[in-house]
Amino acid sequence: MLNQKKMLVVSHPPFIHMGSTISKKTYNIFIVALIATLPGLYRYGAPAVGVVSLAVSSAIIWEYLMNMANKRPVSVGDGNAALIGLLFAMMLPATSPWWFVVVGTFVAVVIGKEIFGGMGANPFNPALIGMAILMVSWRNYFDFDAALANYTFETIKVYPMTAMKNVGPEAVSTINACDLLMGNLLKLQIGGIGATCGLFLIIGGIYLIIRNFIRWEISVSFLAGILITAYIFNCYDPAKYGSPVIHLLSGYTLLGAFFLATDDSSSPVYFIPMLIFGAGCGILTVLIRNVGMYADGVVLAILFMNLANPIIDKIRPKAIGKVD
C-alpha cells in the first residue's frame, strides 16, 4: 500500500491551535514593563540599572534552583521568573542595597510562587508577596524621600504618597498632573524605579490590553475604583484628602492596575468577578492611603483581593444543562 510504511504522527484532537503560548505572553509583558522602566533607569542612573538587573537575574536563579531542588523540568524559559524579578524591581527605590533585592526575589519566587507549585498555582502575586514581606520587615528602606536624598530633582521633590500622608494634600498641590504623567522623562516624580513614568505605563498597559495579554476588565475597574473612592474622599474633605488625579498618577497605582493586579493565576477569570476584583483593589488602595497606616496601599490592596479571589470567582454563569 502507498503509505503503509510511513510513520504517521498520531495524537488527539483538536489538531489545530490558535498559536498563543505562555512564553509569548510573558515575553510581551516583560518587554512592555522594561520599556516603562527605561525613563526611571535614565533618571536614576547606574544604581537603578543595578537593582533591575540584579532582581531579574536573581529571580531567574532562584527559580532555577527551585526547579533543581524539586526535580522539576527547568521552567525559567517561560519568562515568568524574569517578569516577577522585573516587576519587583520596578517597585523598589533605586538605592536599594543588593541583599535587599536578593532577599526580595527569594521571597517572591520561592515563597510567592514555587512552593505553591509554580506558575499558575500561586494564589498571590509573587512580586507583591516579596514586596509585602520587605515592607513589613525593613520599612525604612521604603522611605523614598530618604532613599533618594542624594539625587537633585527639578520639580517634584517629594514622594507624593508620603507627603500626602504626613503633611496633607497641600504638600502636593504644586505638582500638576502633567508632571506626574510625563514627568519622568524631563523632570521626576519620586517613587519606585519603574512606577513613576505614568505615560509609559499607560501606553504599555493599553498595548497589553489590545493584544489580549491582560484582561481589560481588571485594569479599568481598578482605575475606576481608585478615581471614584478618591473623589468621594476629596469631596468630603479636600484639605485632608488628595485629589483623584494625584491618586491615579502617583505611587504604584498604574503599575498595579496594568501589571500587578492582572497576574493570571491570582485574579478571577469571569466578567463580574473581574470587575469586583479590580474595583476592590482600587477602593482598598485609596482606603489604605487615606485611612490606613501605609503611605501606598496598592501592594496590600491587591494581596487582599488575591486572598478573596477564589470566593469572588465563584460568581459564574451556570453551565448549560447543569442539573441542580
Place this chain on the structure above:
Amino acid sequence: MIKKSIIGLIRPKVEYEMVGPTTPGAQAISAPMNVTLLVDIPLENRNALLIKAGEKVKEGQKLTVSKESDVYVISTVTGEITAINPFTGDRGKEYTAIDIKAGGDEIDDTFSAFKSKPALDNAINFLECVPGKPDLKRLNDPDRPIKKIVVAGMDPDLLVAAKQYAVRYSCIPIKKGIEILKKITGINDVVLAVPPSLERDAHTEMIDTVAVSTKYPSAIPRMIVKDVLGQEIQAGVKLEDMGICFISAESIAAMGDAYKDGKIPNRKLVTIINKDLTKTVVSAVIGTPVGNILAALDITTNDQDRIIAGGPMRGSAVYAGDYPIQPDTDAIMIQDKADIPNVSDSACINCGECIRTCPVNVPVNLLVRFLEAGEYEEAADDYDLYSCVECGLCSFVCTAEMPIFQFIRLAKHELVRIQEEEAEAEAAAEAAEAAEAEQLEAEENA
C-alpha cells in the same frame, strides 16, 4: 475557517465554511482493487466465524461474522475475501476487519426484493451501513421512543463538507428519504438542519428546514437542539433519551436512493482537506484505503505527517495510510509535520481564555485541575464535565497548550469504564450472595 485579528481583544472568529451554489460536484474516485470493511464487533473466536477467507462475495451482500451478534456490513464490491483480522480503531475500539479483493460485477439481489416496499425492519436489516451510518435500530426502541428526527445537513466539524454536499446535490433523494422515513417510523416531526446558504436549495424541494448559524460549534447536535430547536439540554442526558434522533442528510439520501433503485448505495462523500487546508470533496467506495484517494488526488504524505479521519477539531488521527473509508468518515485531513501544533504538559495558568470561549459555560479552568489529578467523579459532580459538548475550542485557545479536550474525553471514557466495573462487581456480589443463600437452604433441608 479561522479569522484572527492582530488585536487580541477581538475574539478569533471560528466559522464553518459554506458550500455555495458555485461549489463543484464531488470527484468520483475509481473503485479500488482491495477494500477493507470494518464490522463493529471485536474478533474473538476465529473458528466461529460465519465467513472465511477465500469465500466469494457480491456487491450488496450482507456479511455477518458471528452467530451471537446481528451486527453486519454490506459488501461494497464483488470479489473474494482475502483475510479477516482484528482491527483497533480510535480510543482502542475493536473491530473485525474483512479484506476483499475486487473482481467481477455481479450484484447481490436480496435487497431488490424490497424495492419500493420500505419498512422499518428491512431498513434495519440492510441499510445500517449506508453512507452516513444511520442509527436505525434506535428508531425502533419502544422503551425510549423517538419523537423528533433532525436530518443533519451540516457537518459538526470545521472544514468538513460531506453533509452540506449531500444537501446541495441530493435534495430530491433527501426529500424521498424523508418521506420514506416518516412512513416507516410513523414519526412525522422531521426537520432538515442546514446552513443559511443551503436553505434555498432545500426550500425548492419543499423540505422543512431549520437554519443553523455558521459560527463554530453551532452544528454540533446538542448545540442545534439548544439554539435552533430551542429545547433545554440536560448534562449527561443523551439526545436520544430526550426523544431526538440525528441522522445524516447523506444517509437519508442513500435511503431514498436505495428504495428507488433496489440497490444499496456504496459510495461515501468524503471531504479531503489537503496540507494547505484546500478542500476537495470526493465520492469513494466504502472500504477504499485512504492511500488510494490521496494517490488519485496527487497528495503526498511523508514521515511524521498526520492523517486525520474527520475534521481538525473533533477527528481522530489514524495509524496508517491504508485506513479504510468508513460509512461515517466524513473527512480525511492531511497535516504536514511542520503544522502539527505543540502540546505541553504545563499546568493551567488561569488565563481564562477557555472560559471566554466555551459555548456552554463549563468552568474549564477549574475542571481541568480535577481532570489532571484523575478526580473524575468530582469533576462530573461539581465542575460540569457532562455539560461539555466536545467542540475542542478550549484546547484550541489554551495559552498553556494543554490537551484539555483530551482530558475531558479521557475522563468521560474512564467514568463509563468505572461505572461498568462497578455494575459488574455489584452483579457478581449479588450472584455470590444468592449462591450462598441457596447453599444454606440446601444444608438446612438436608
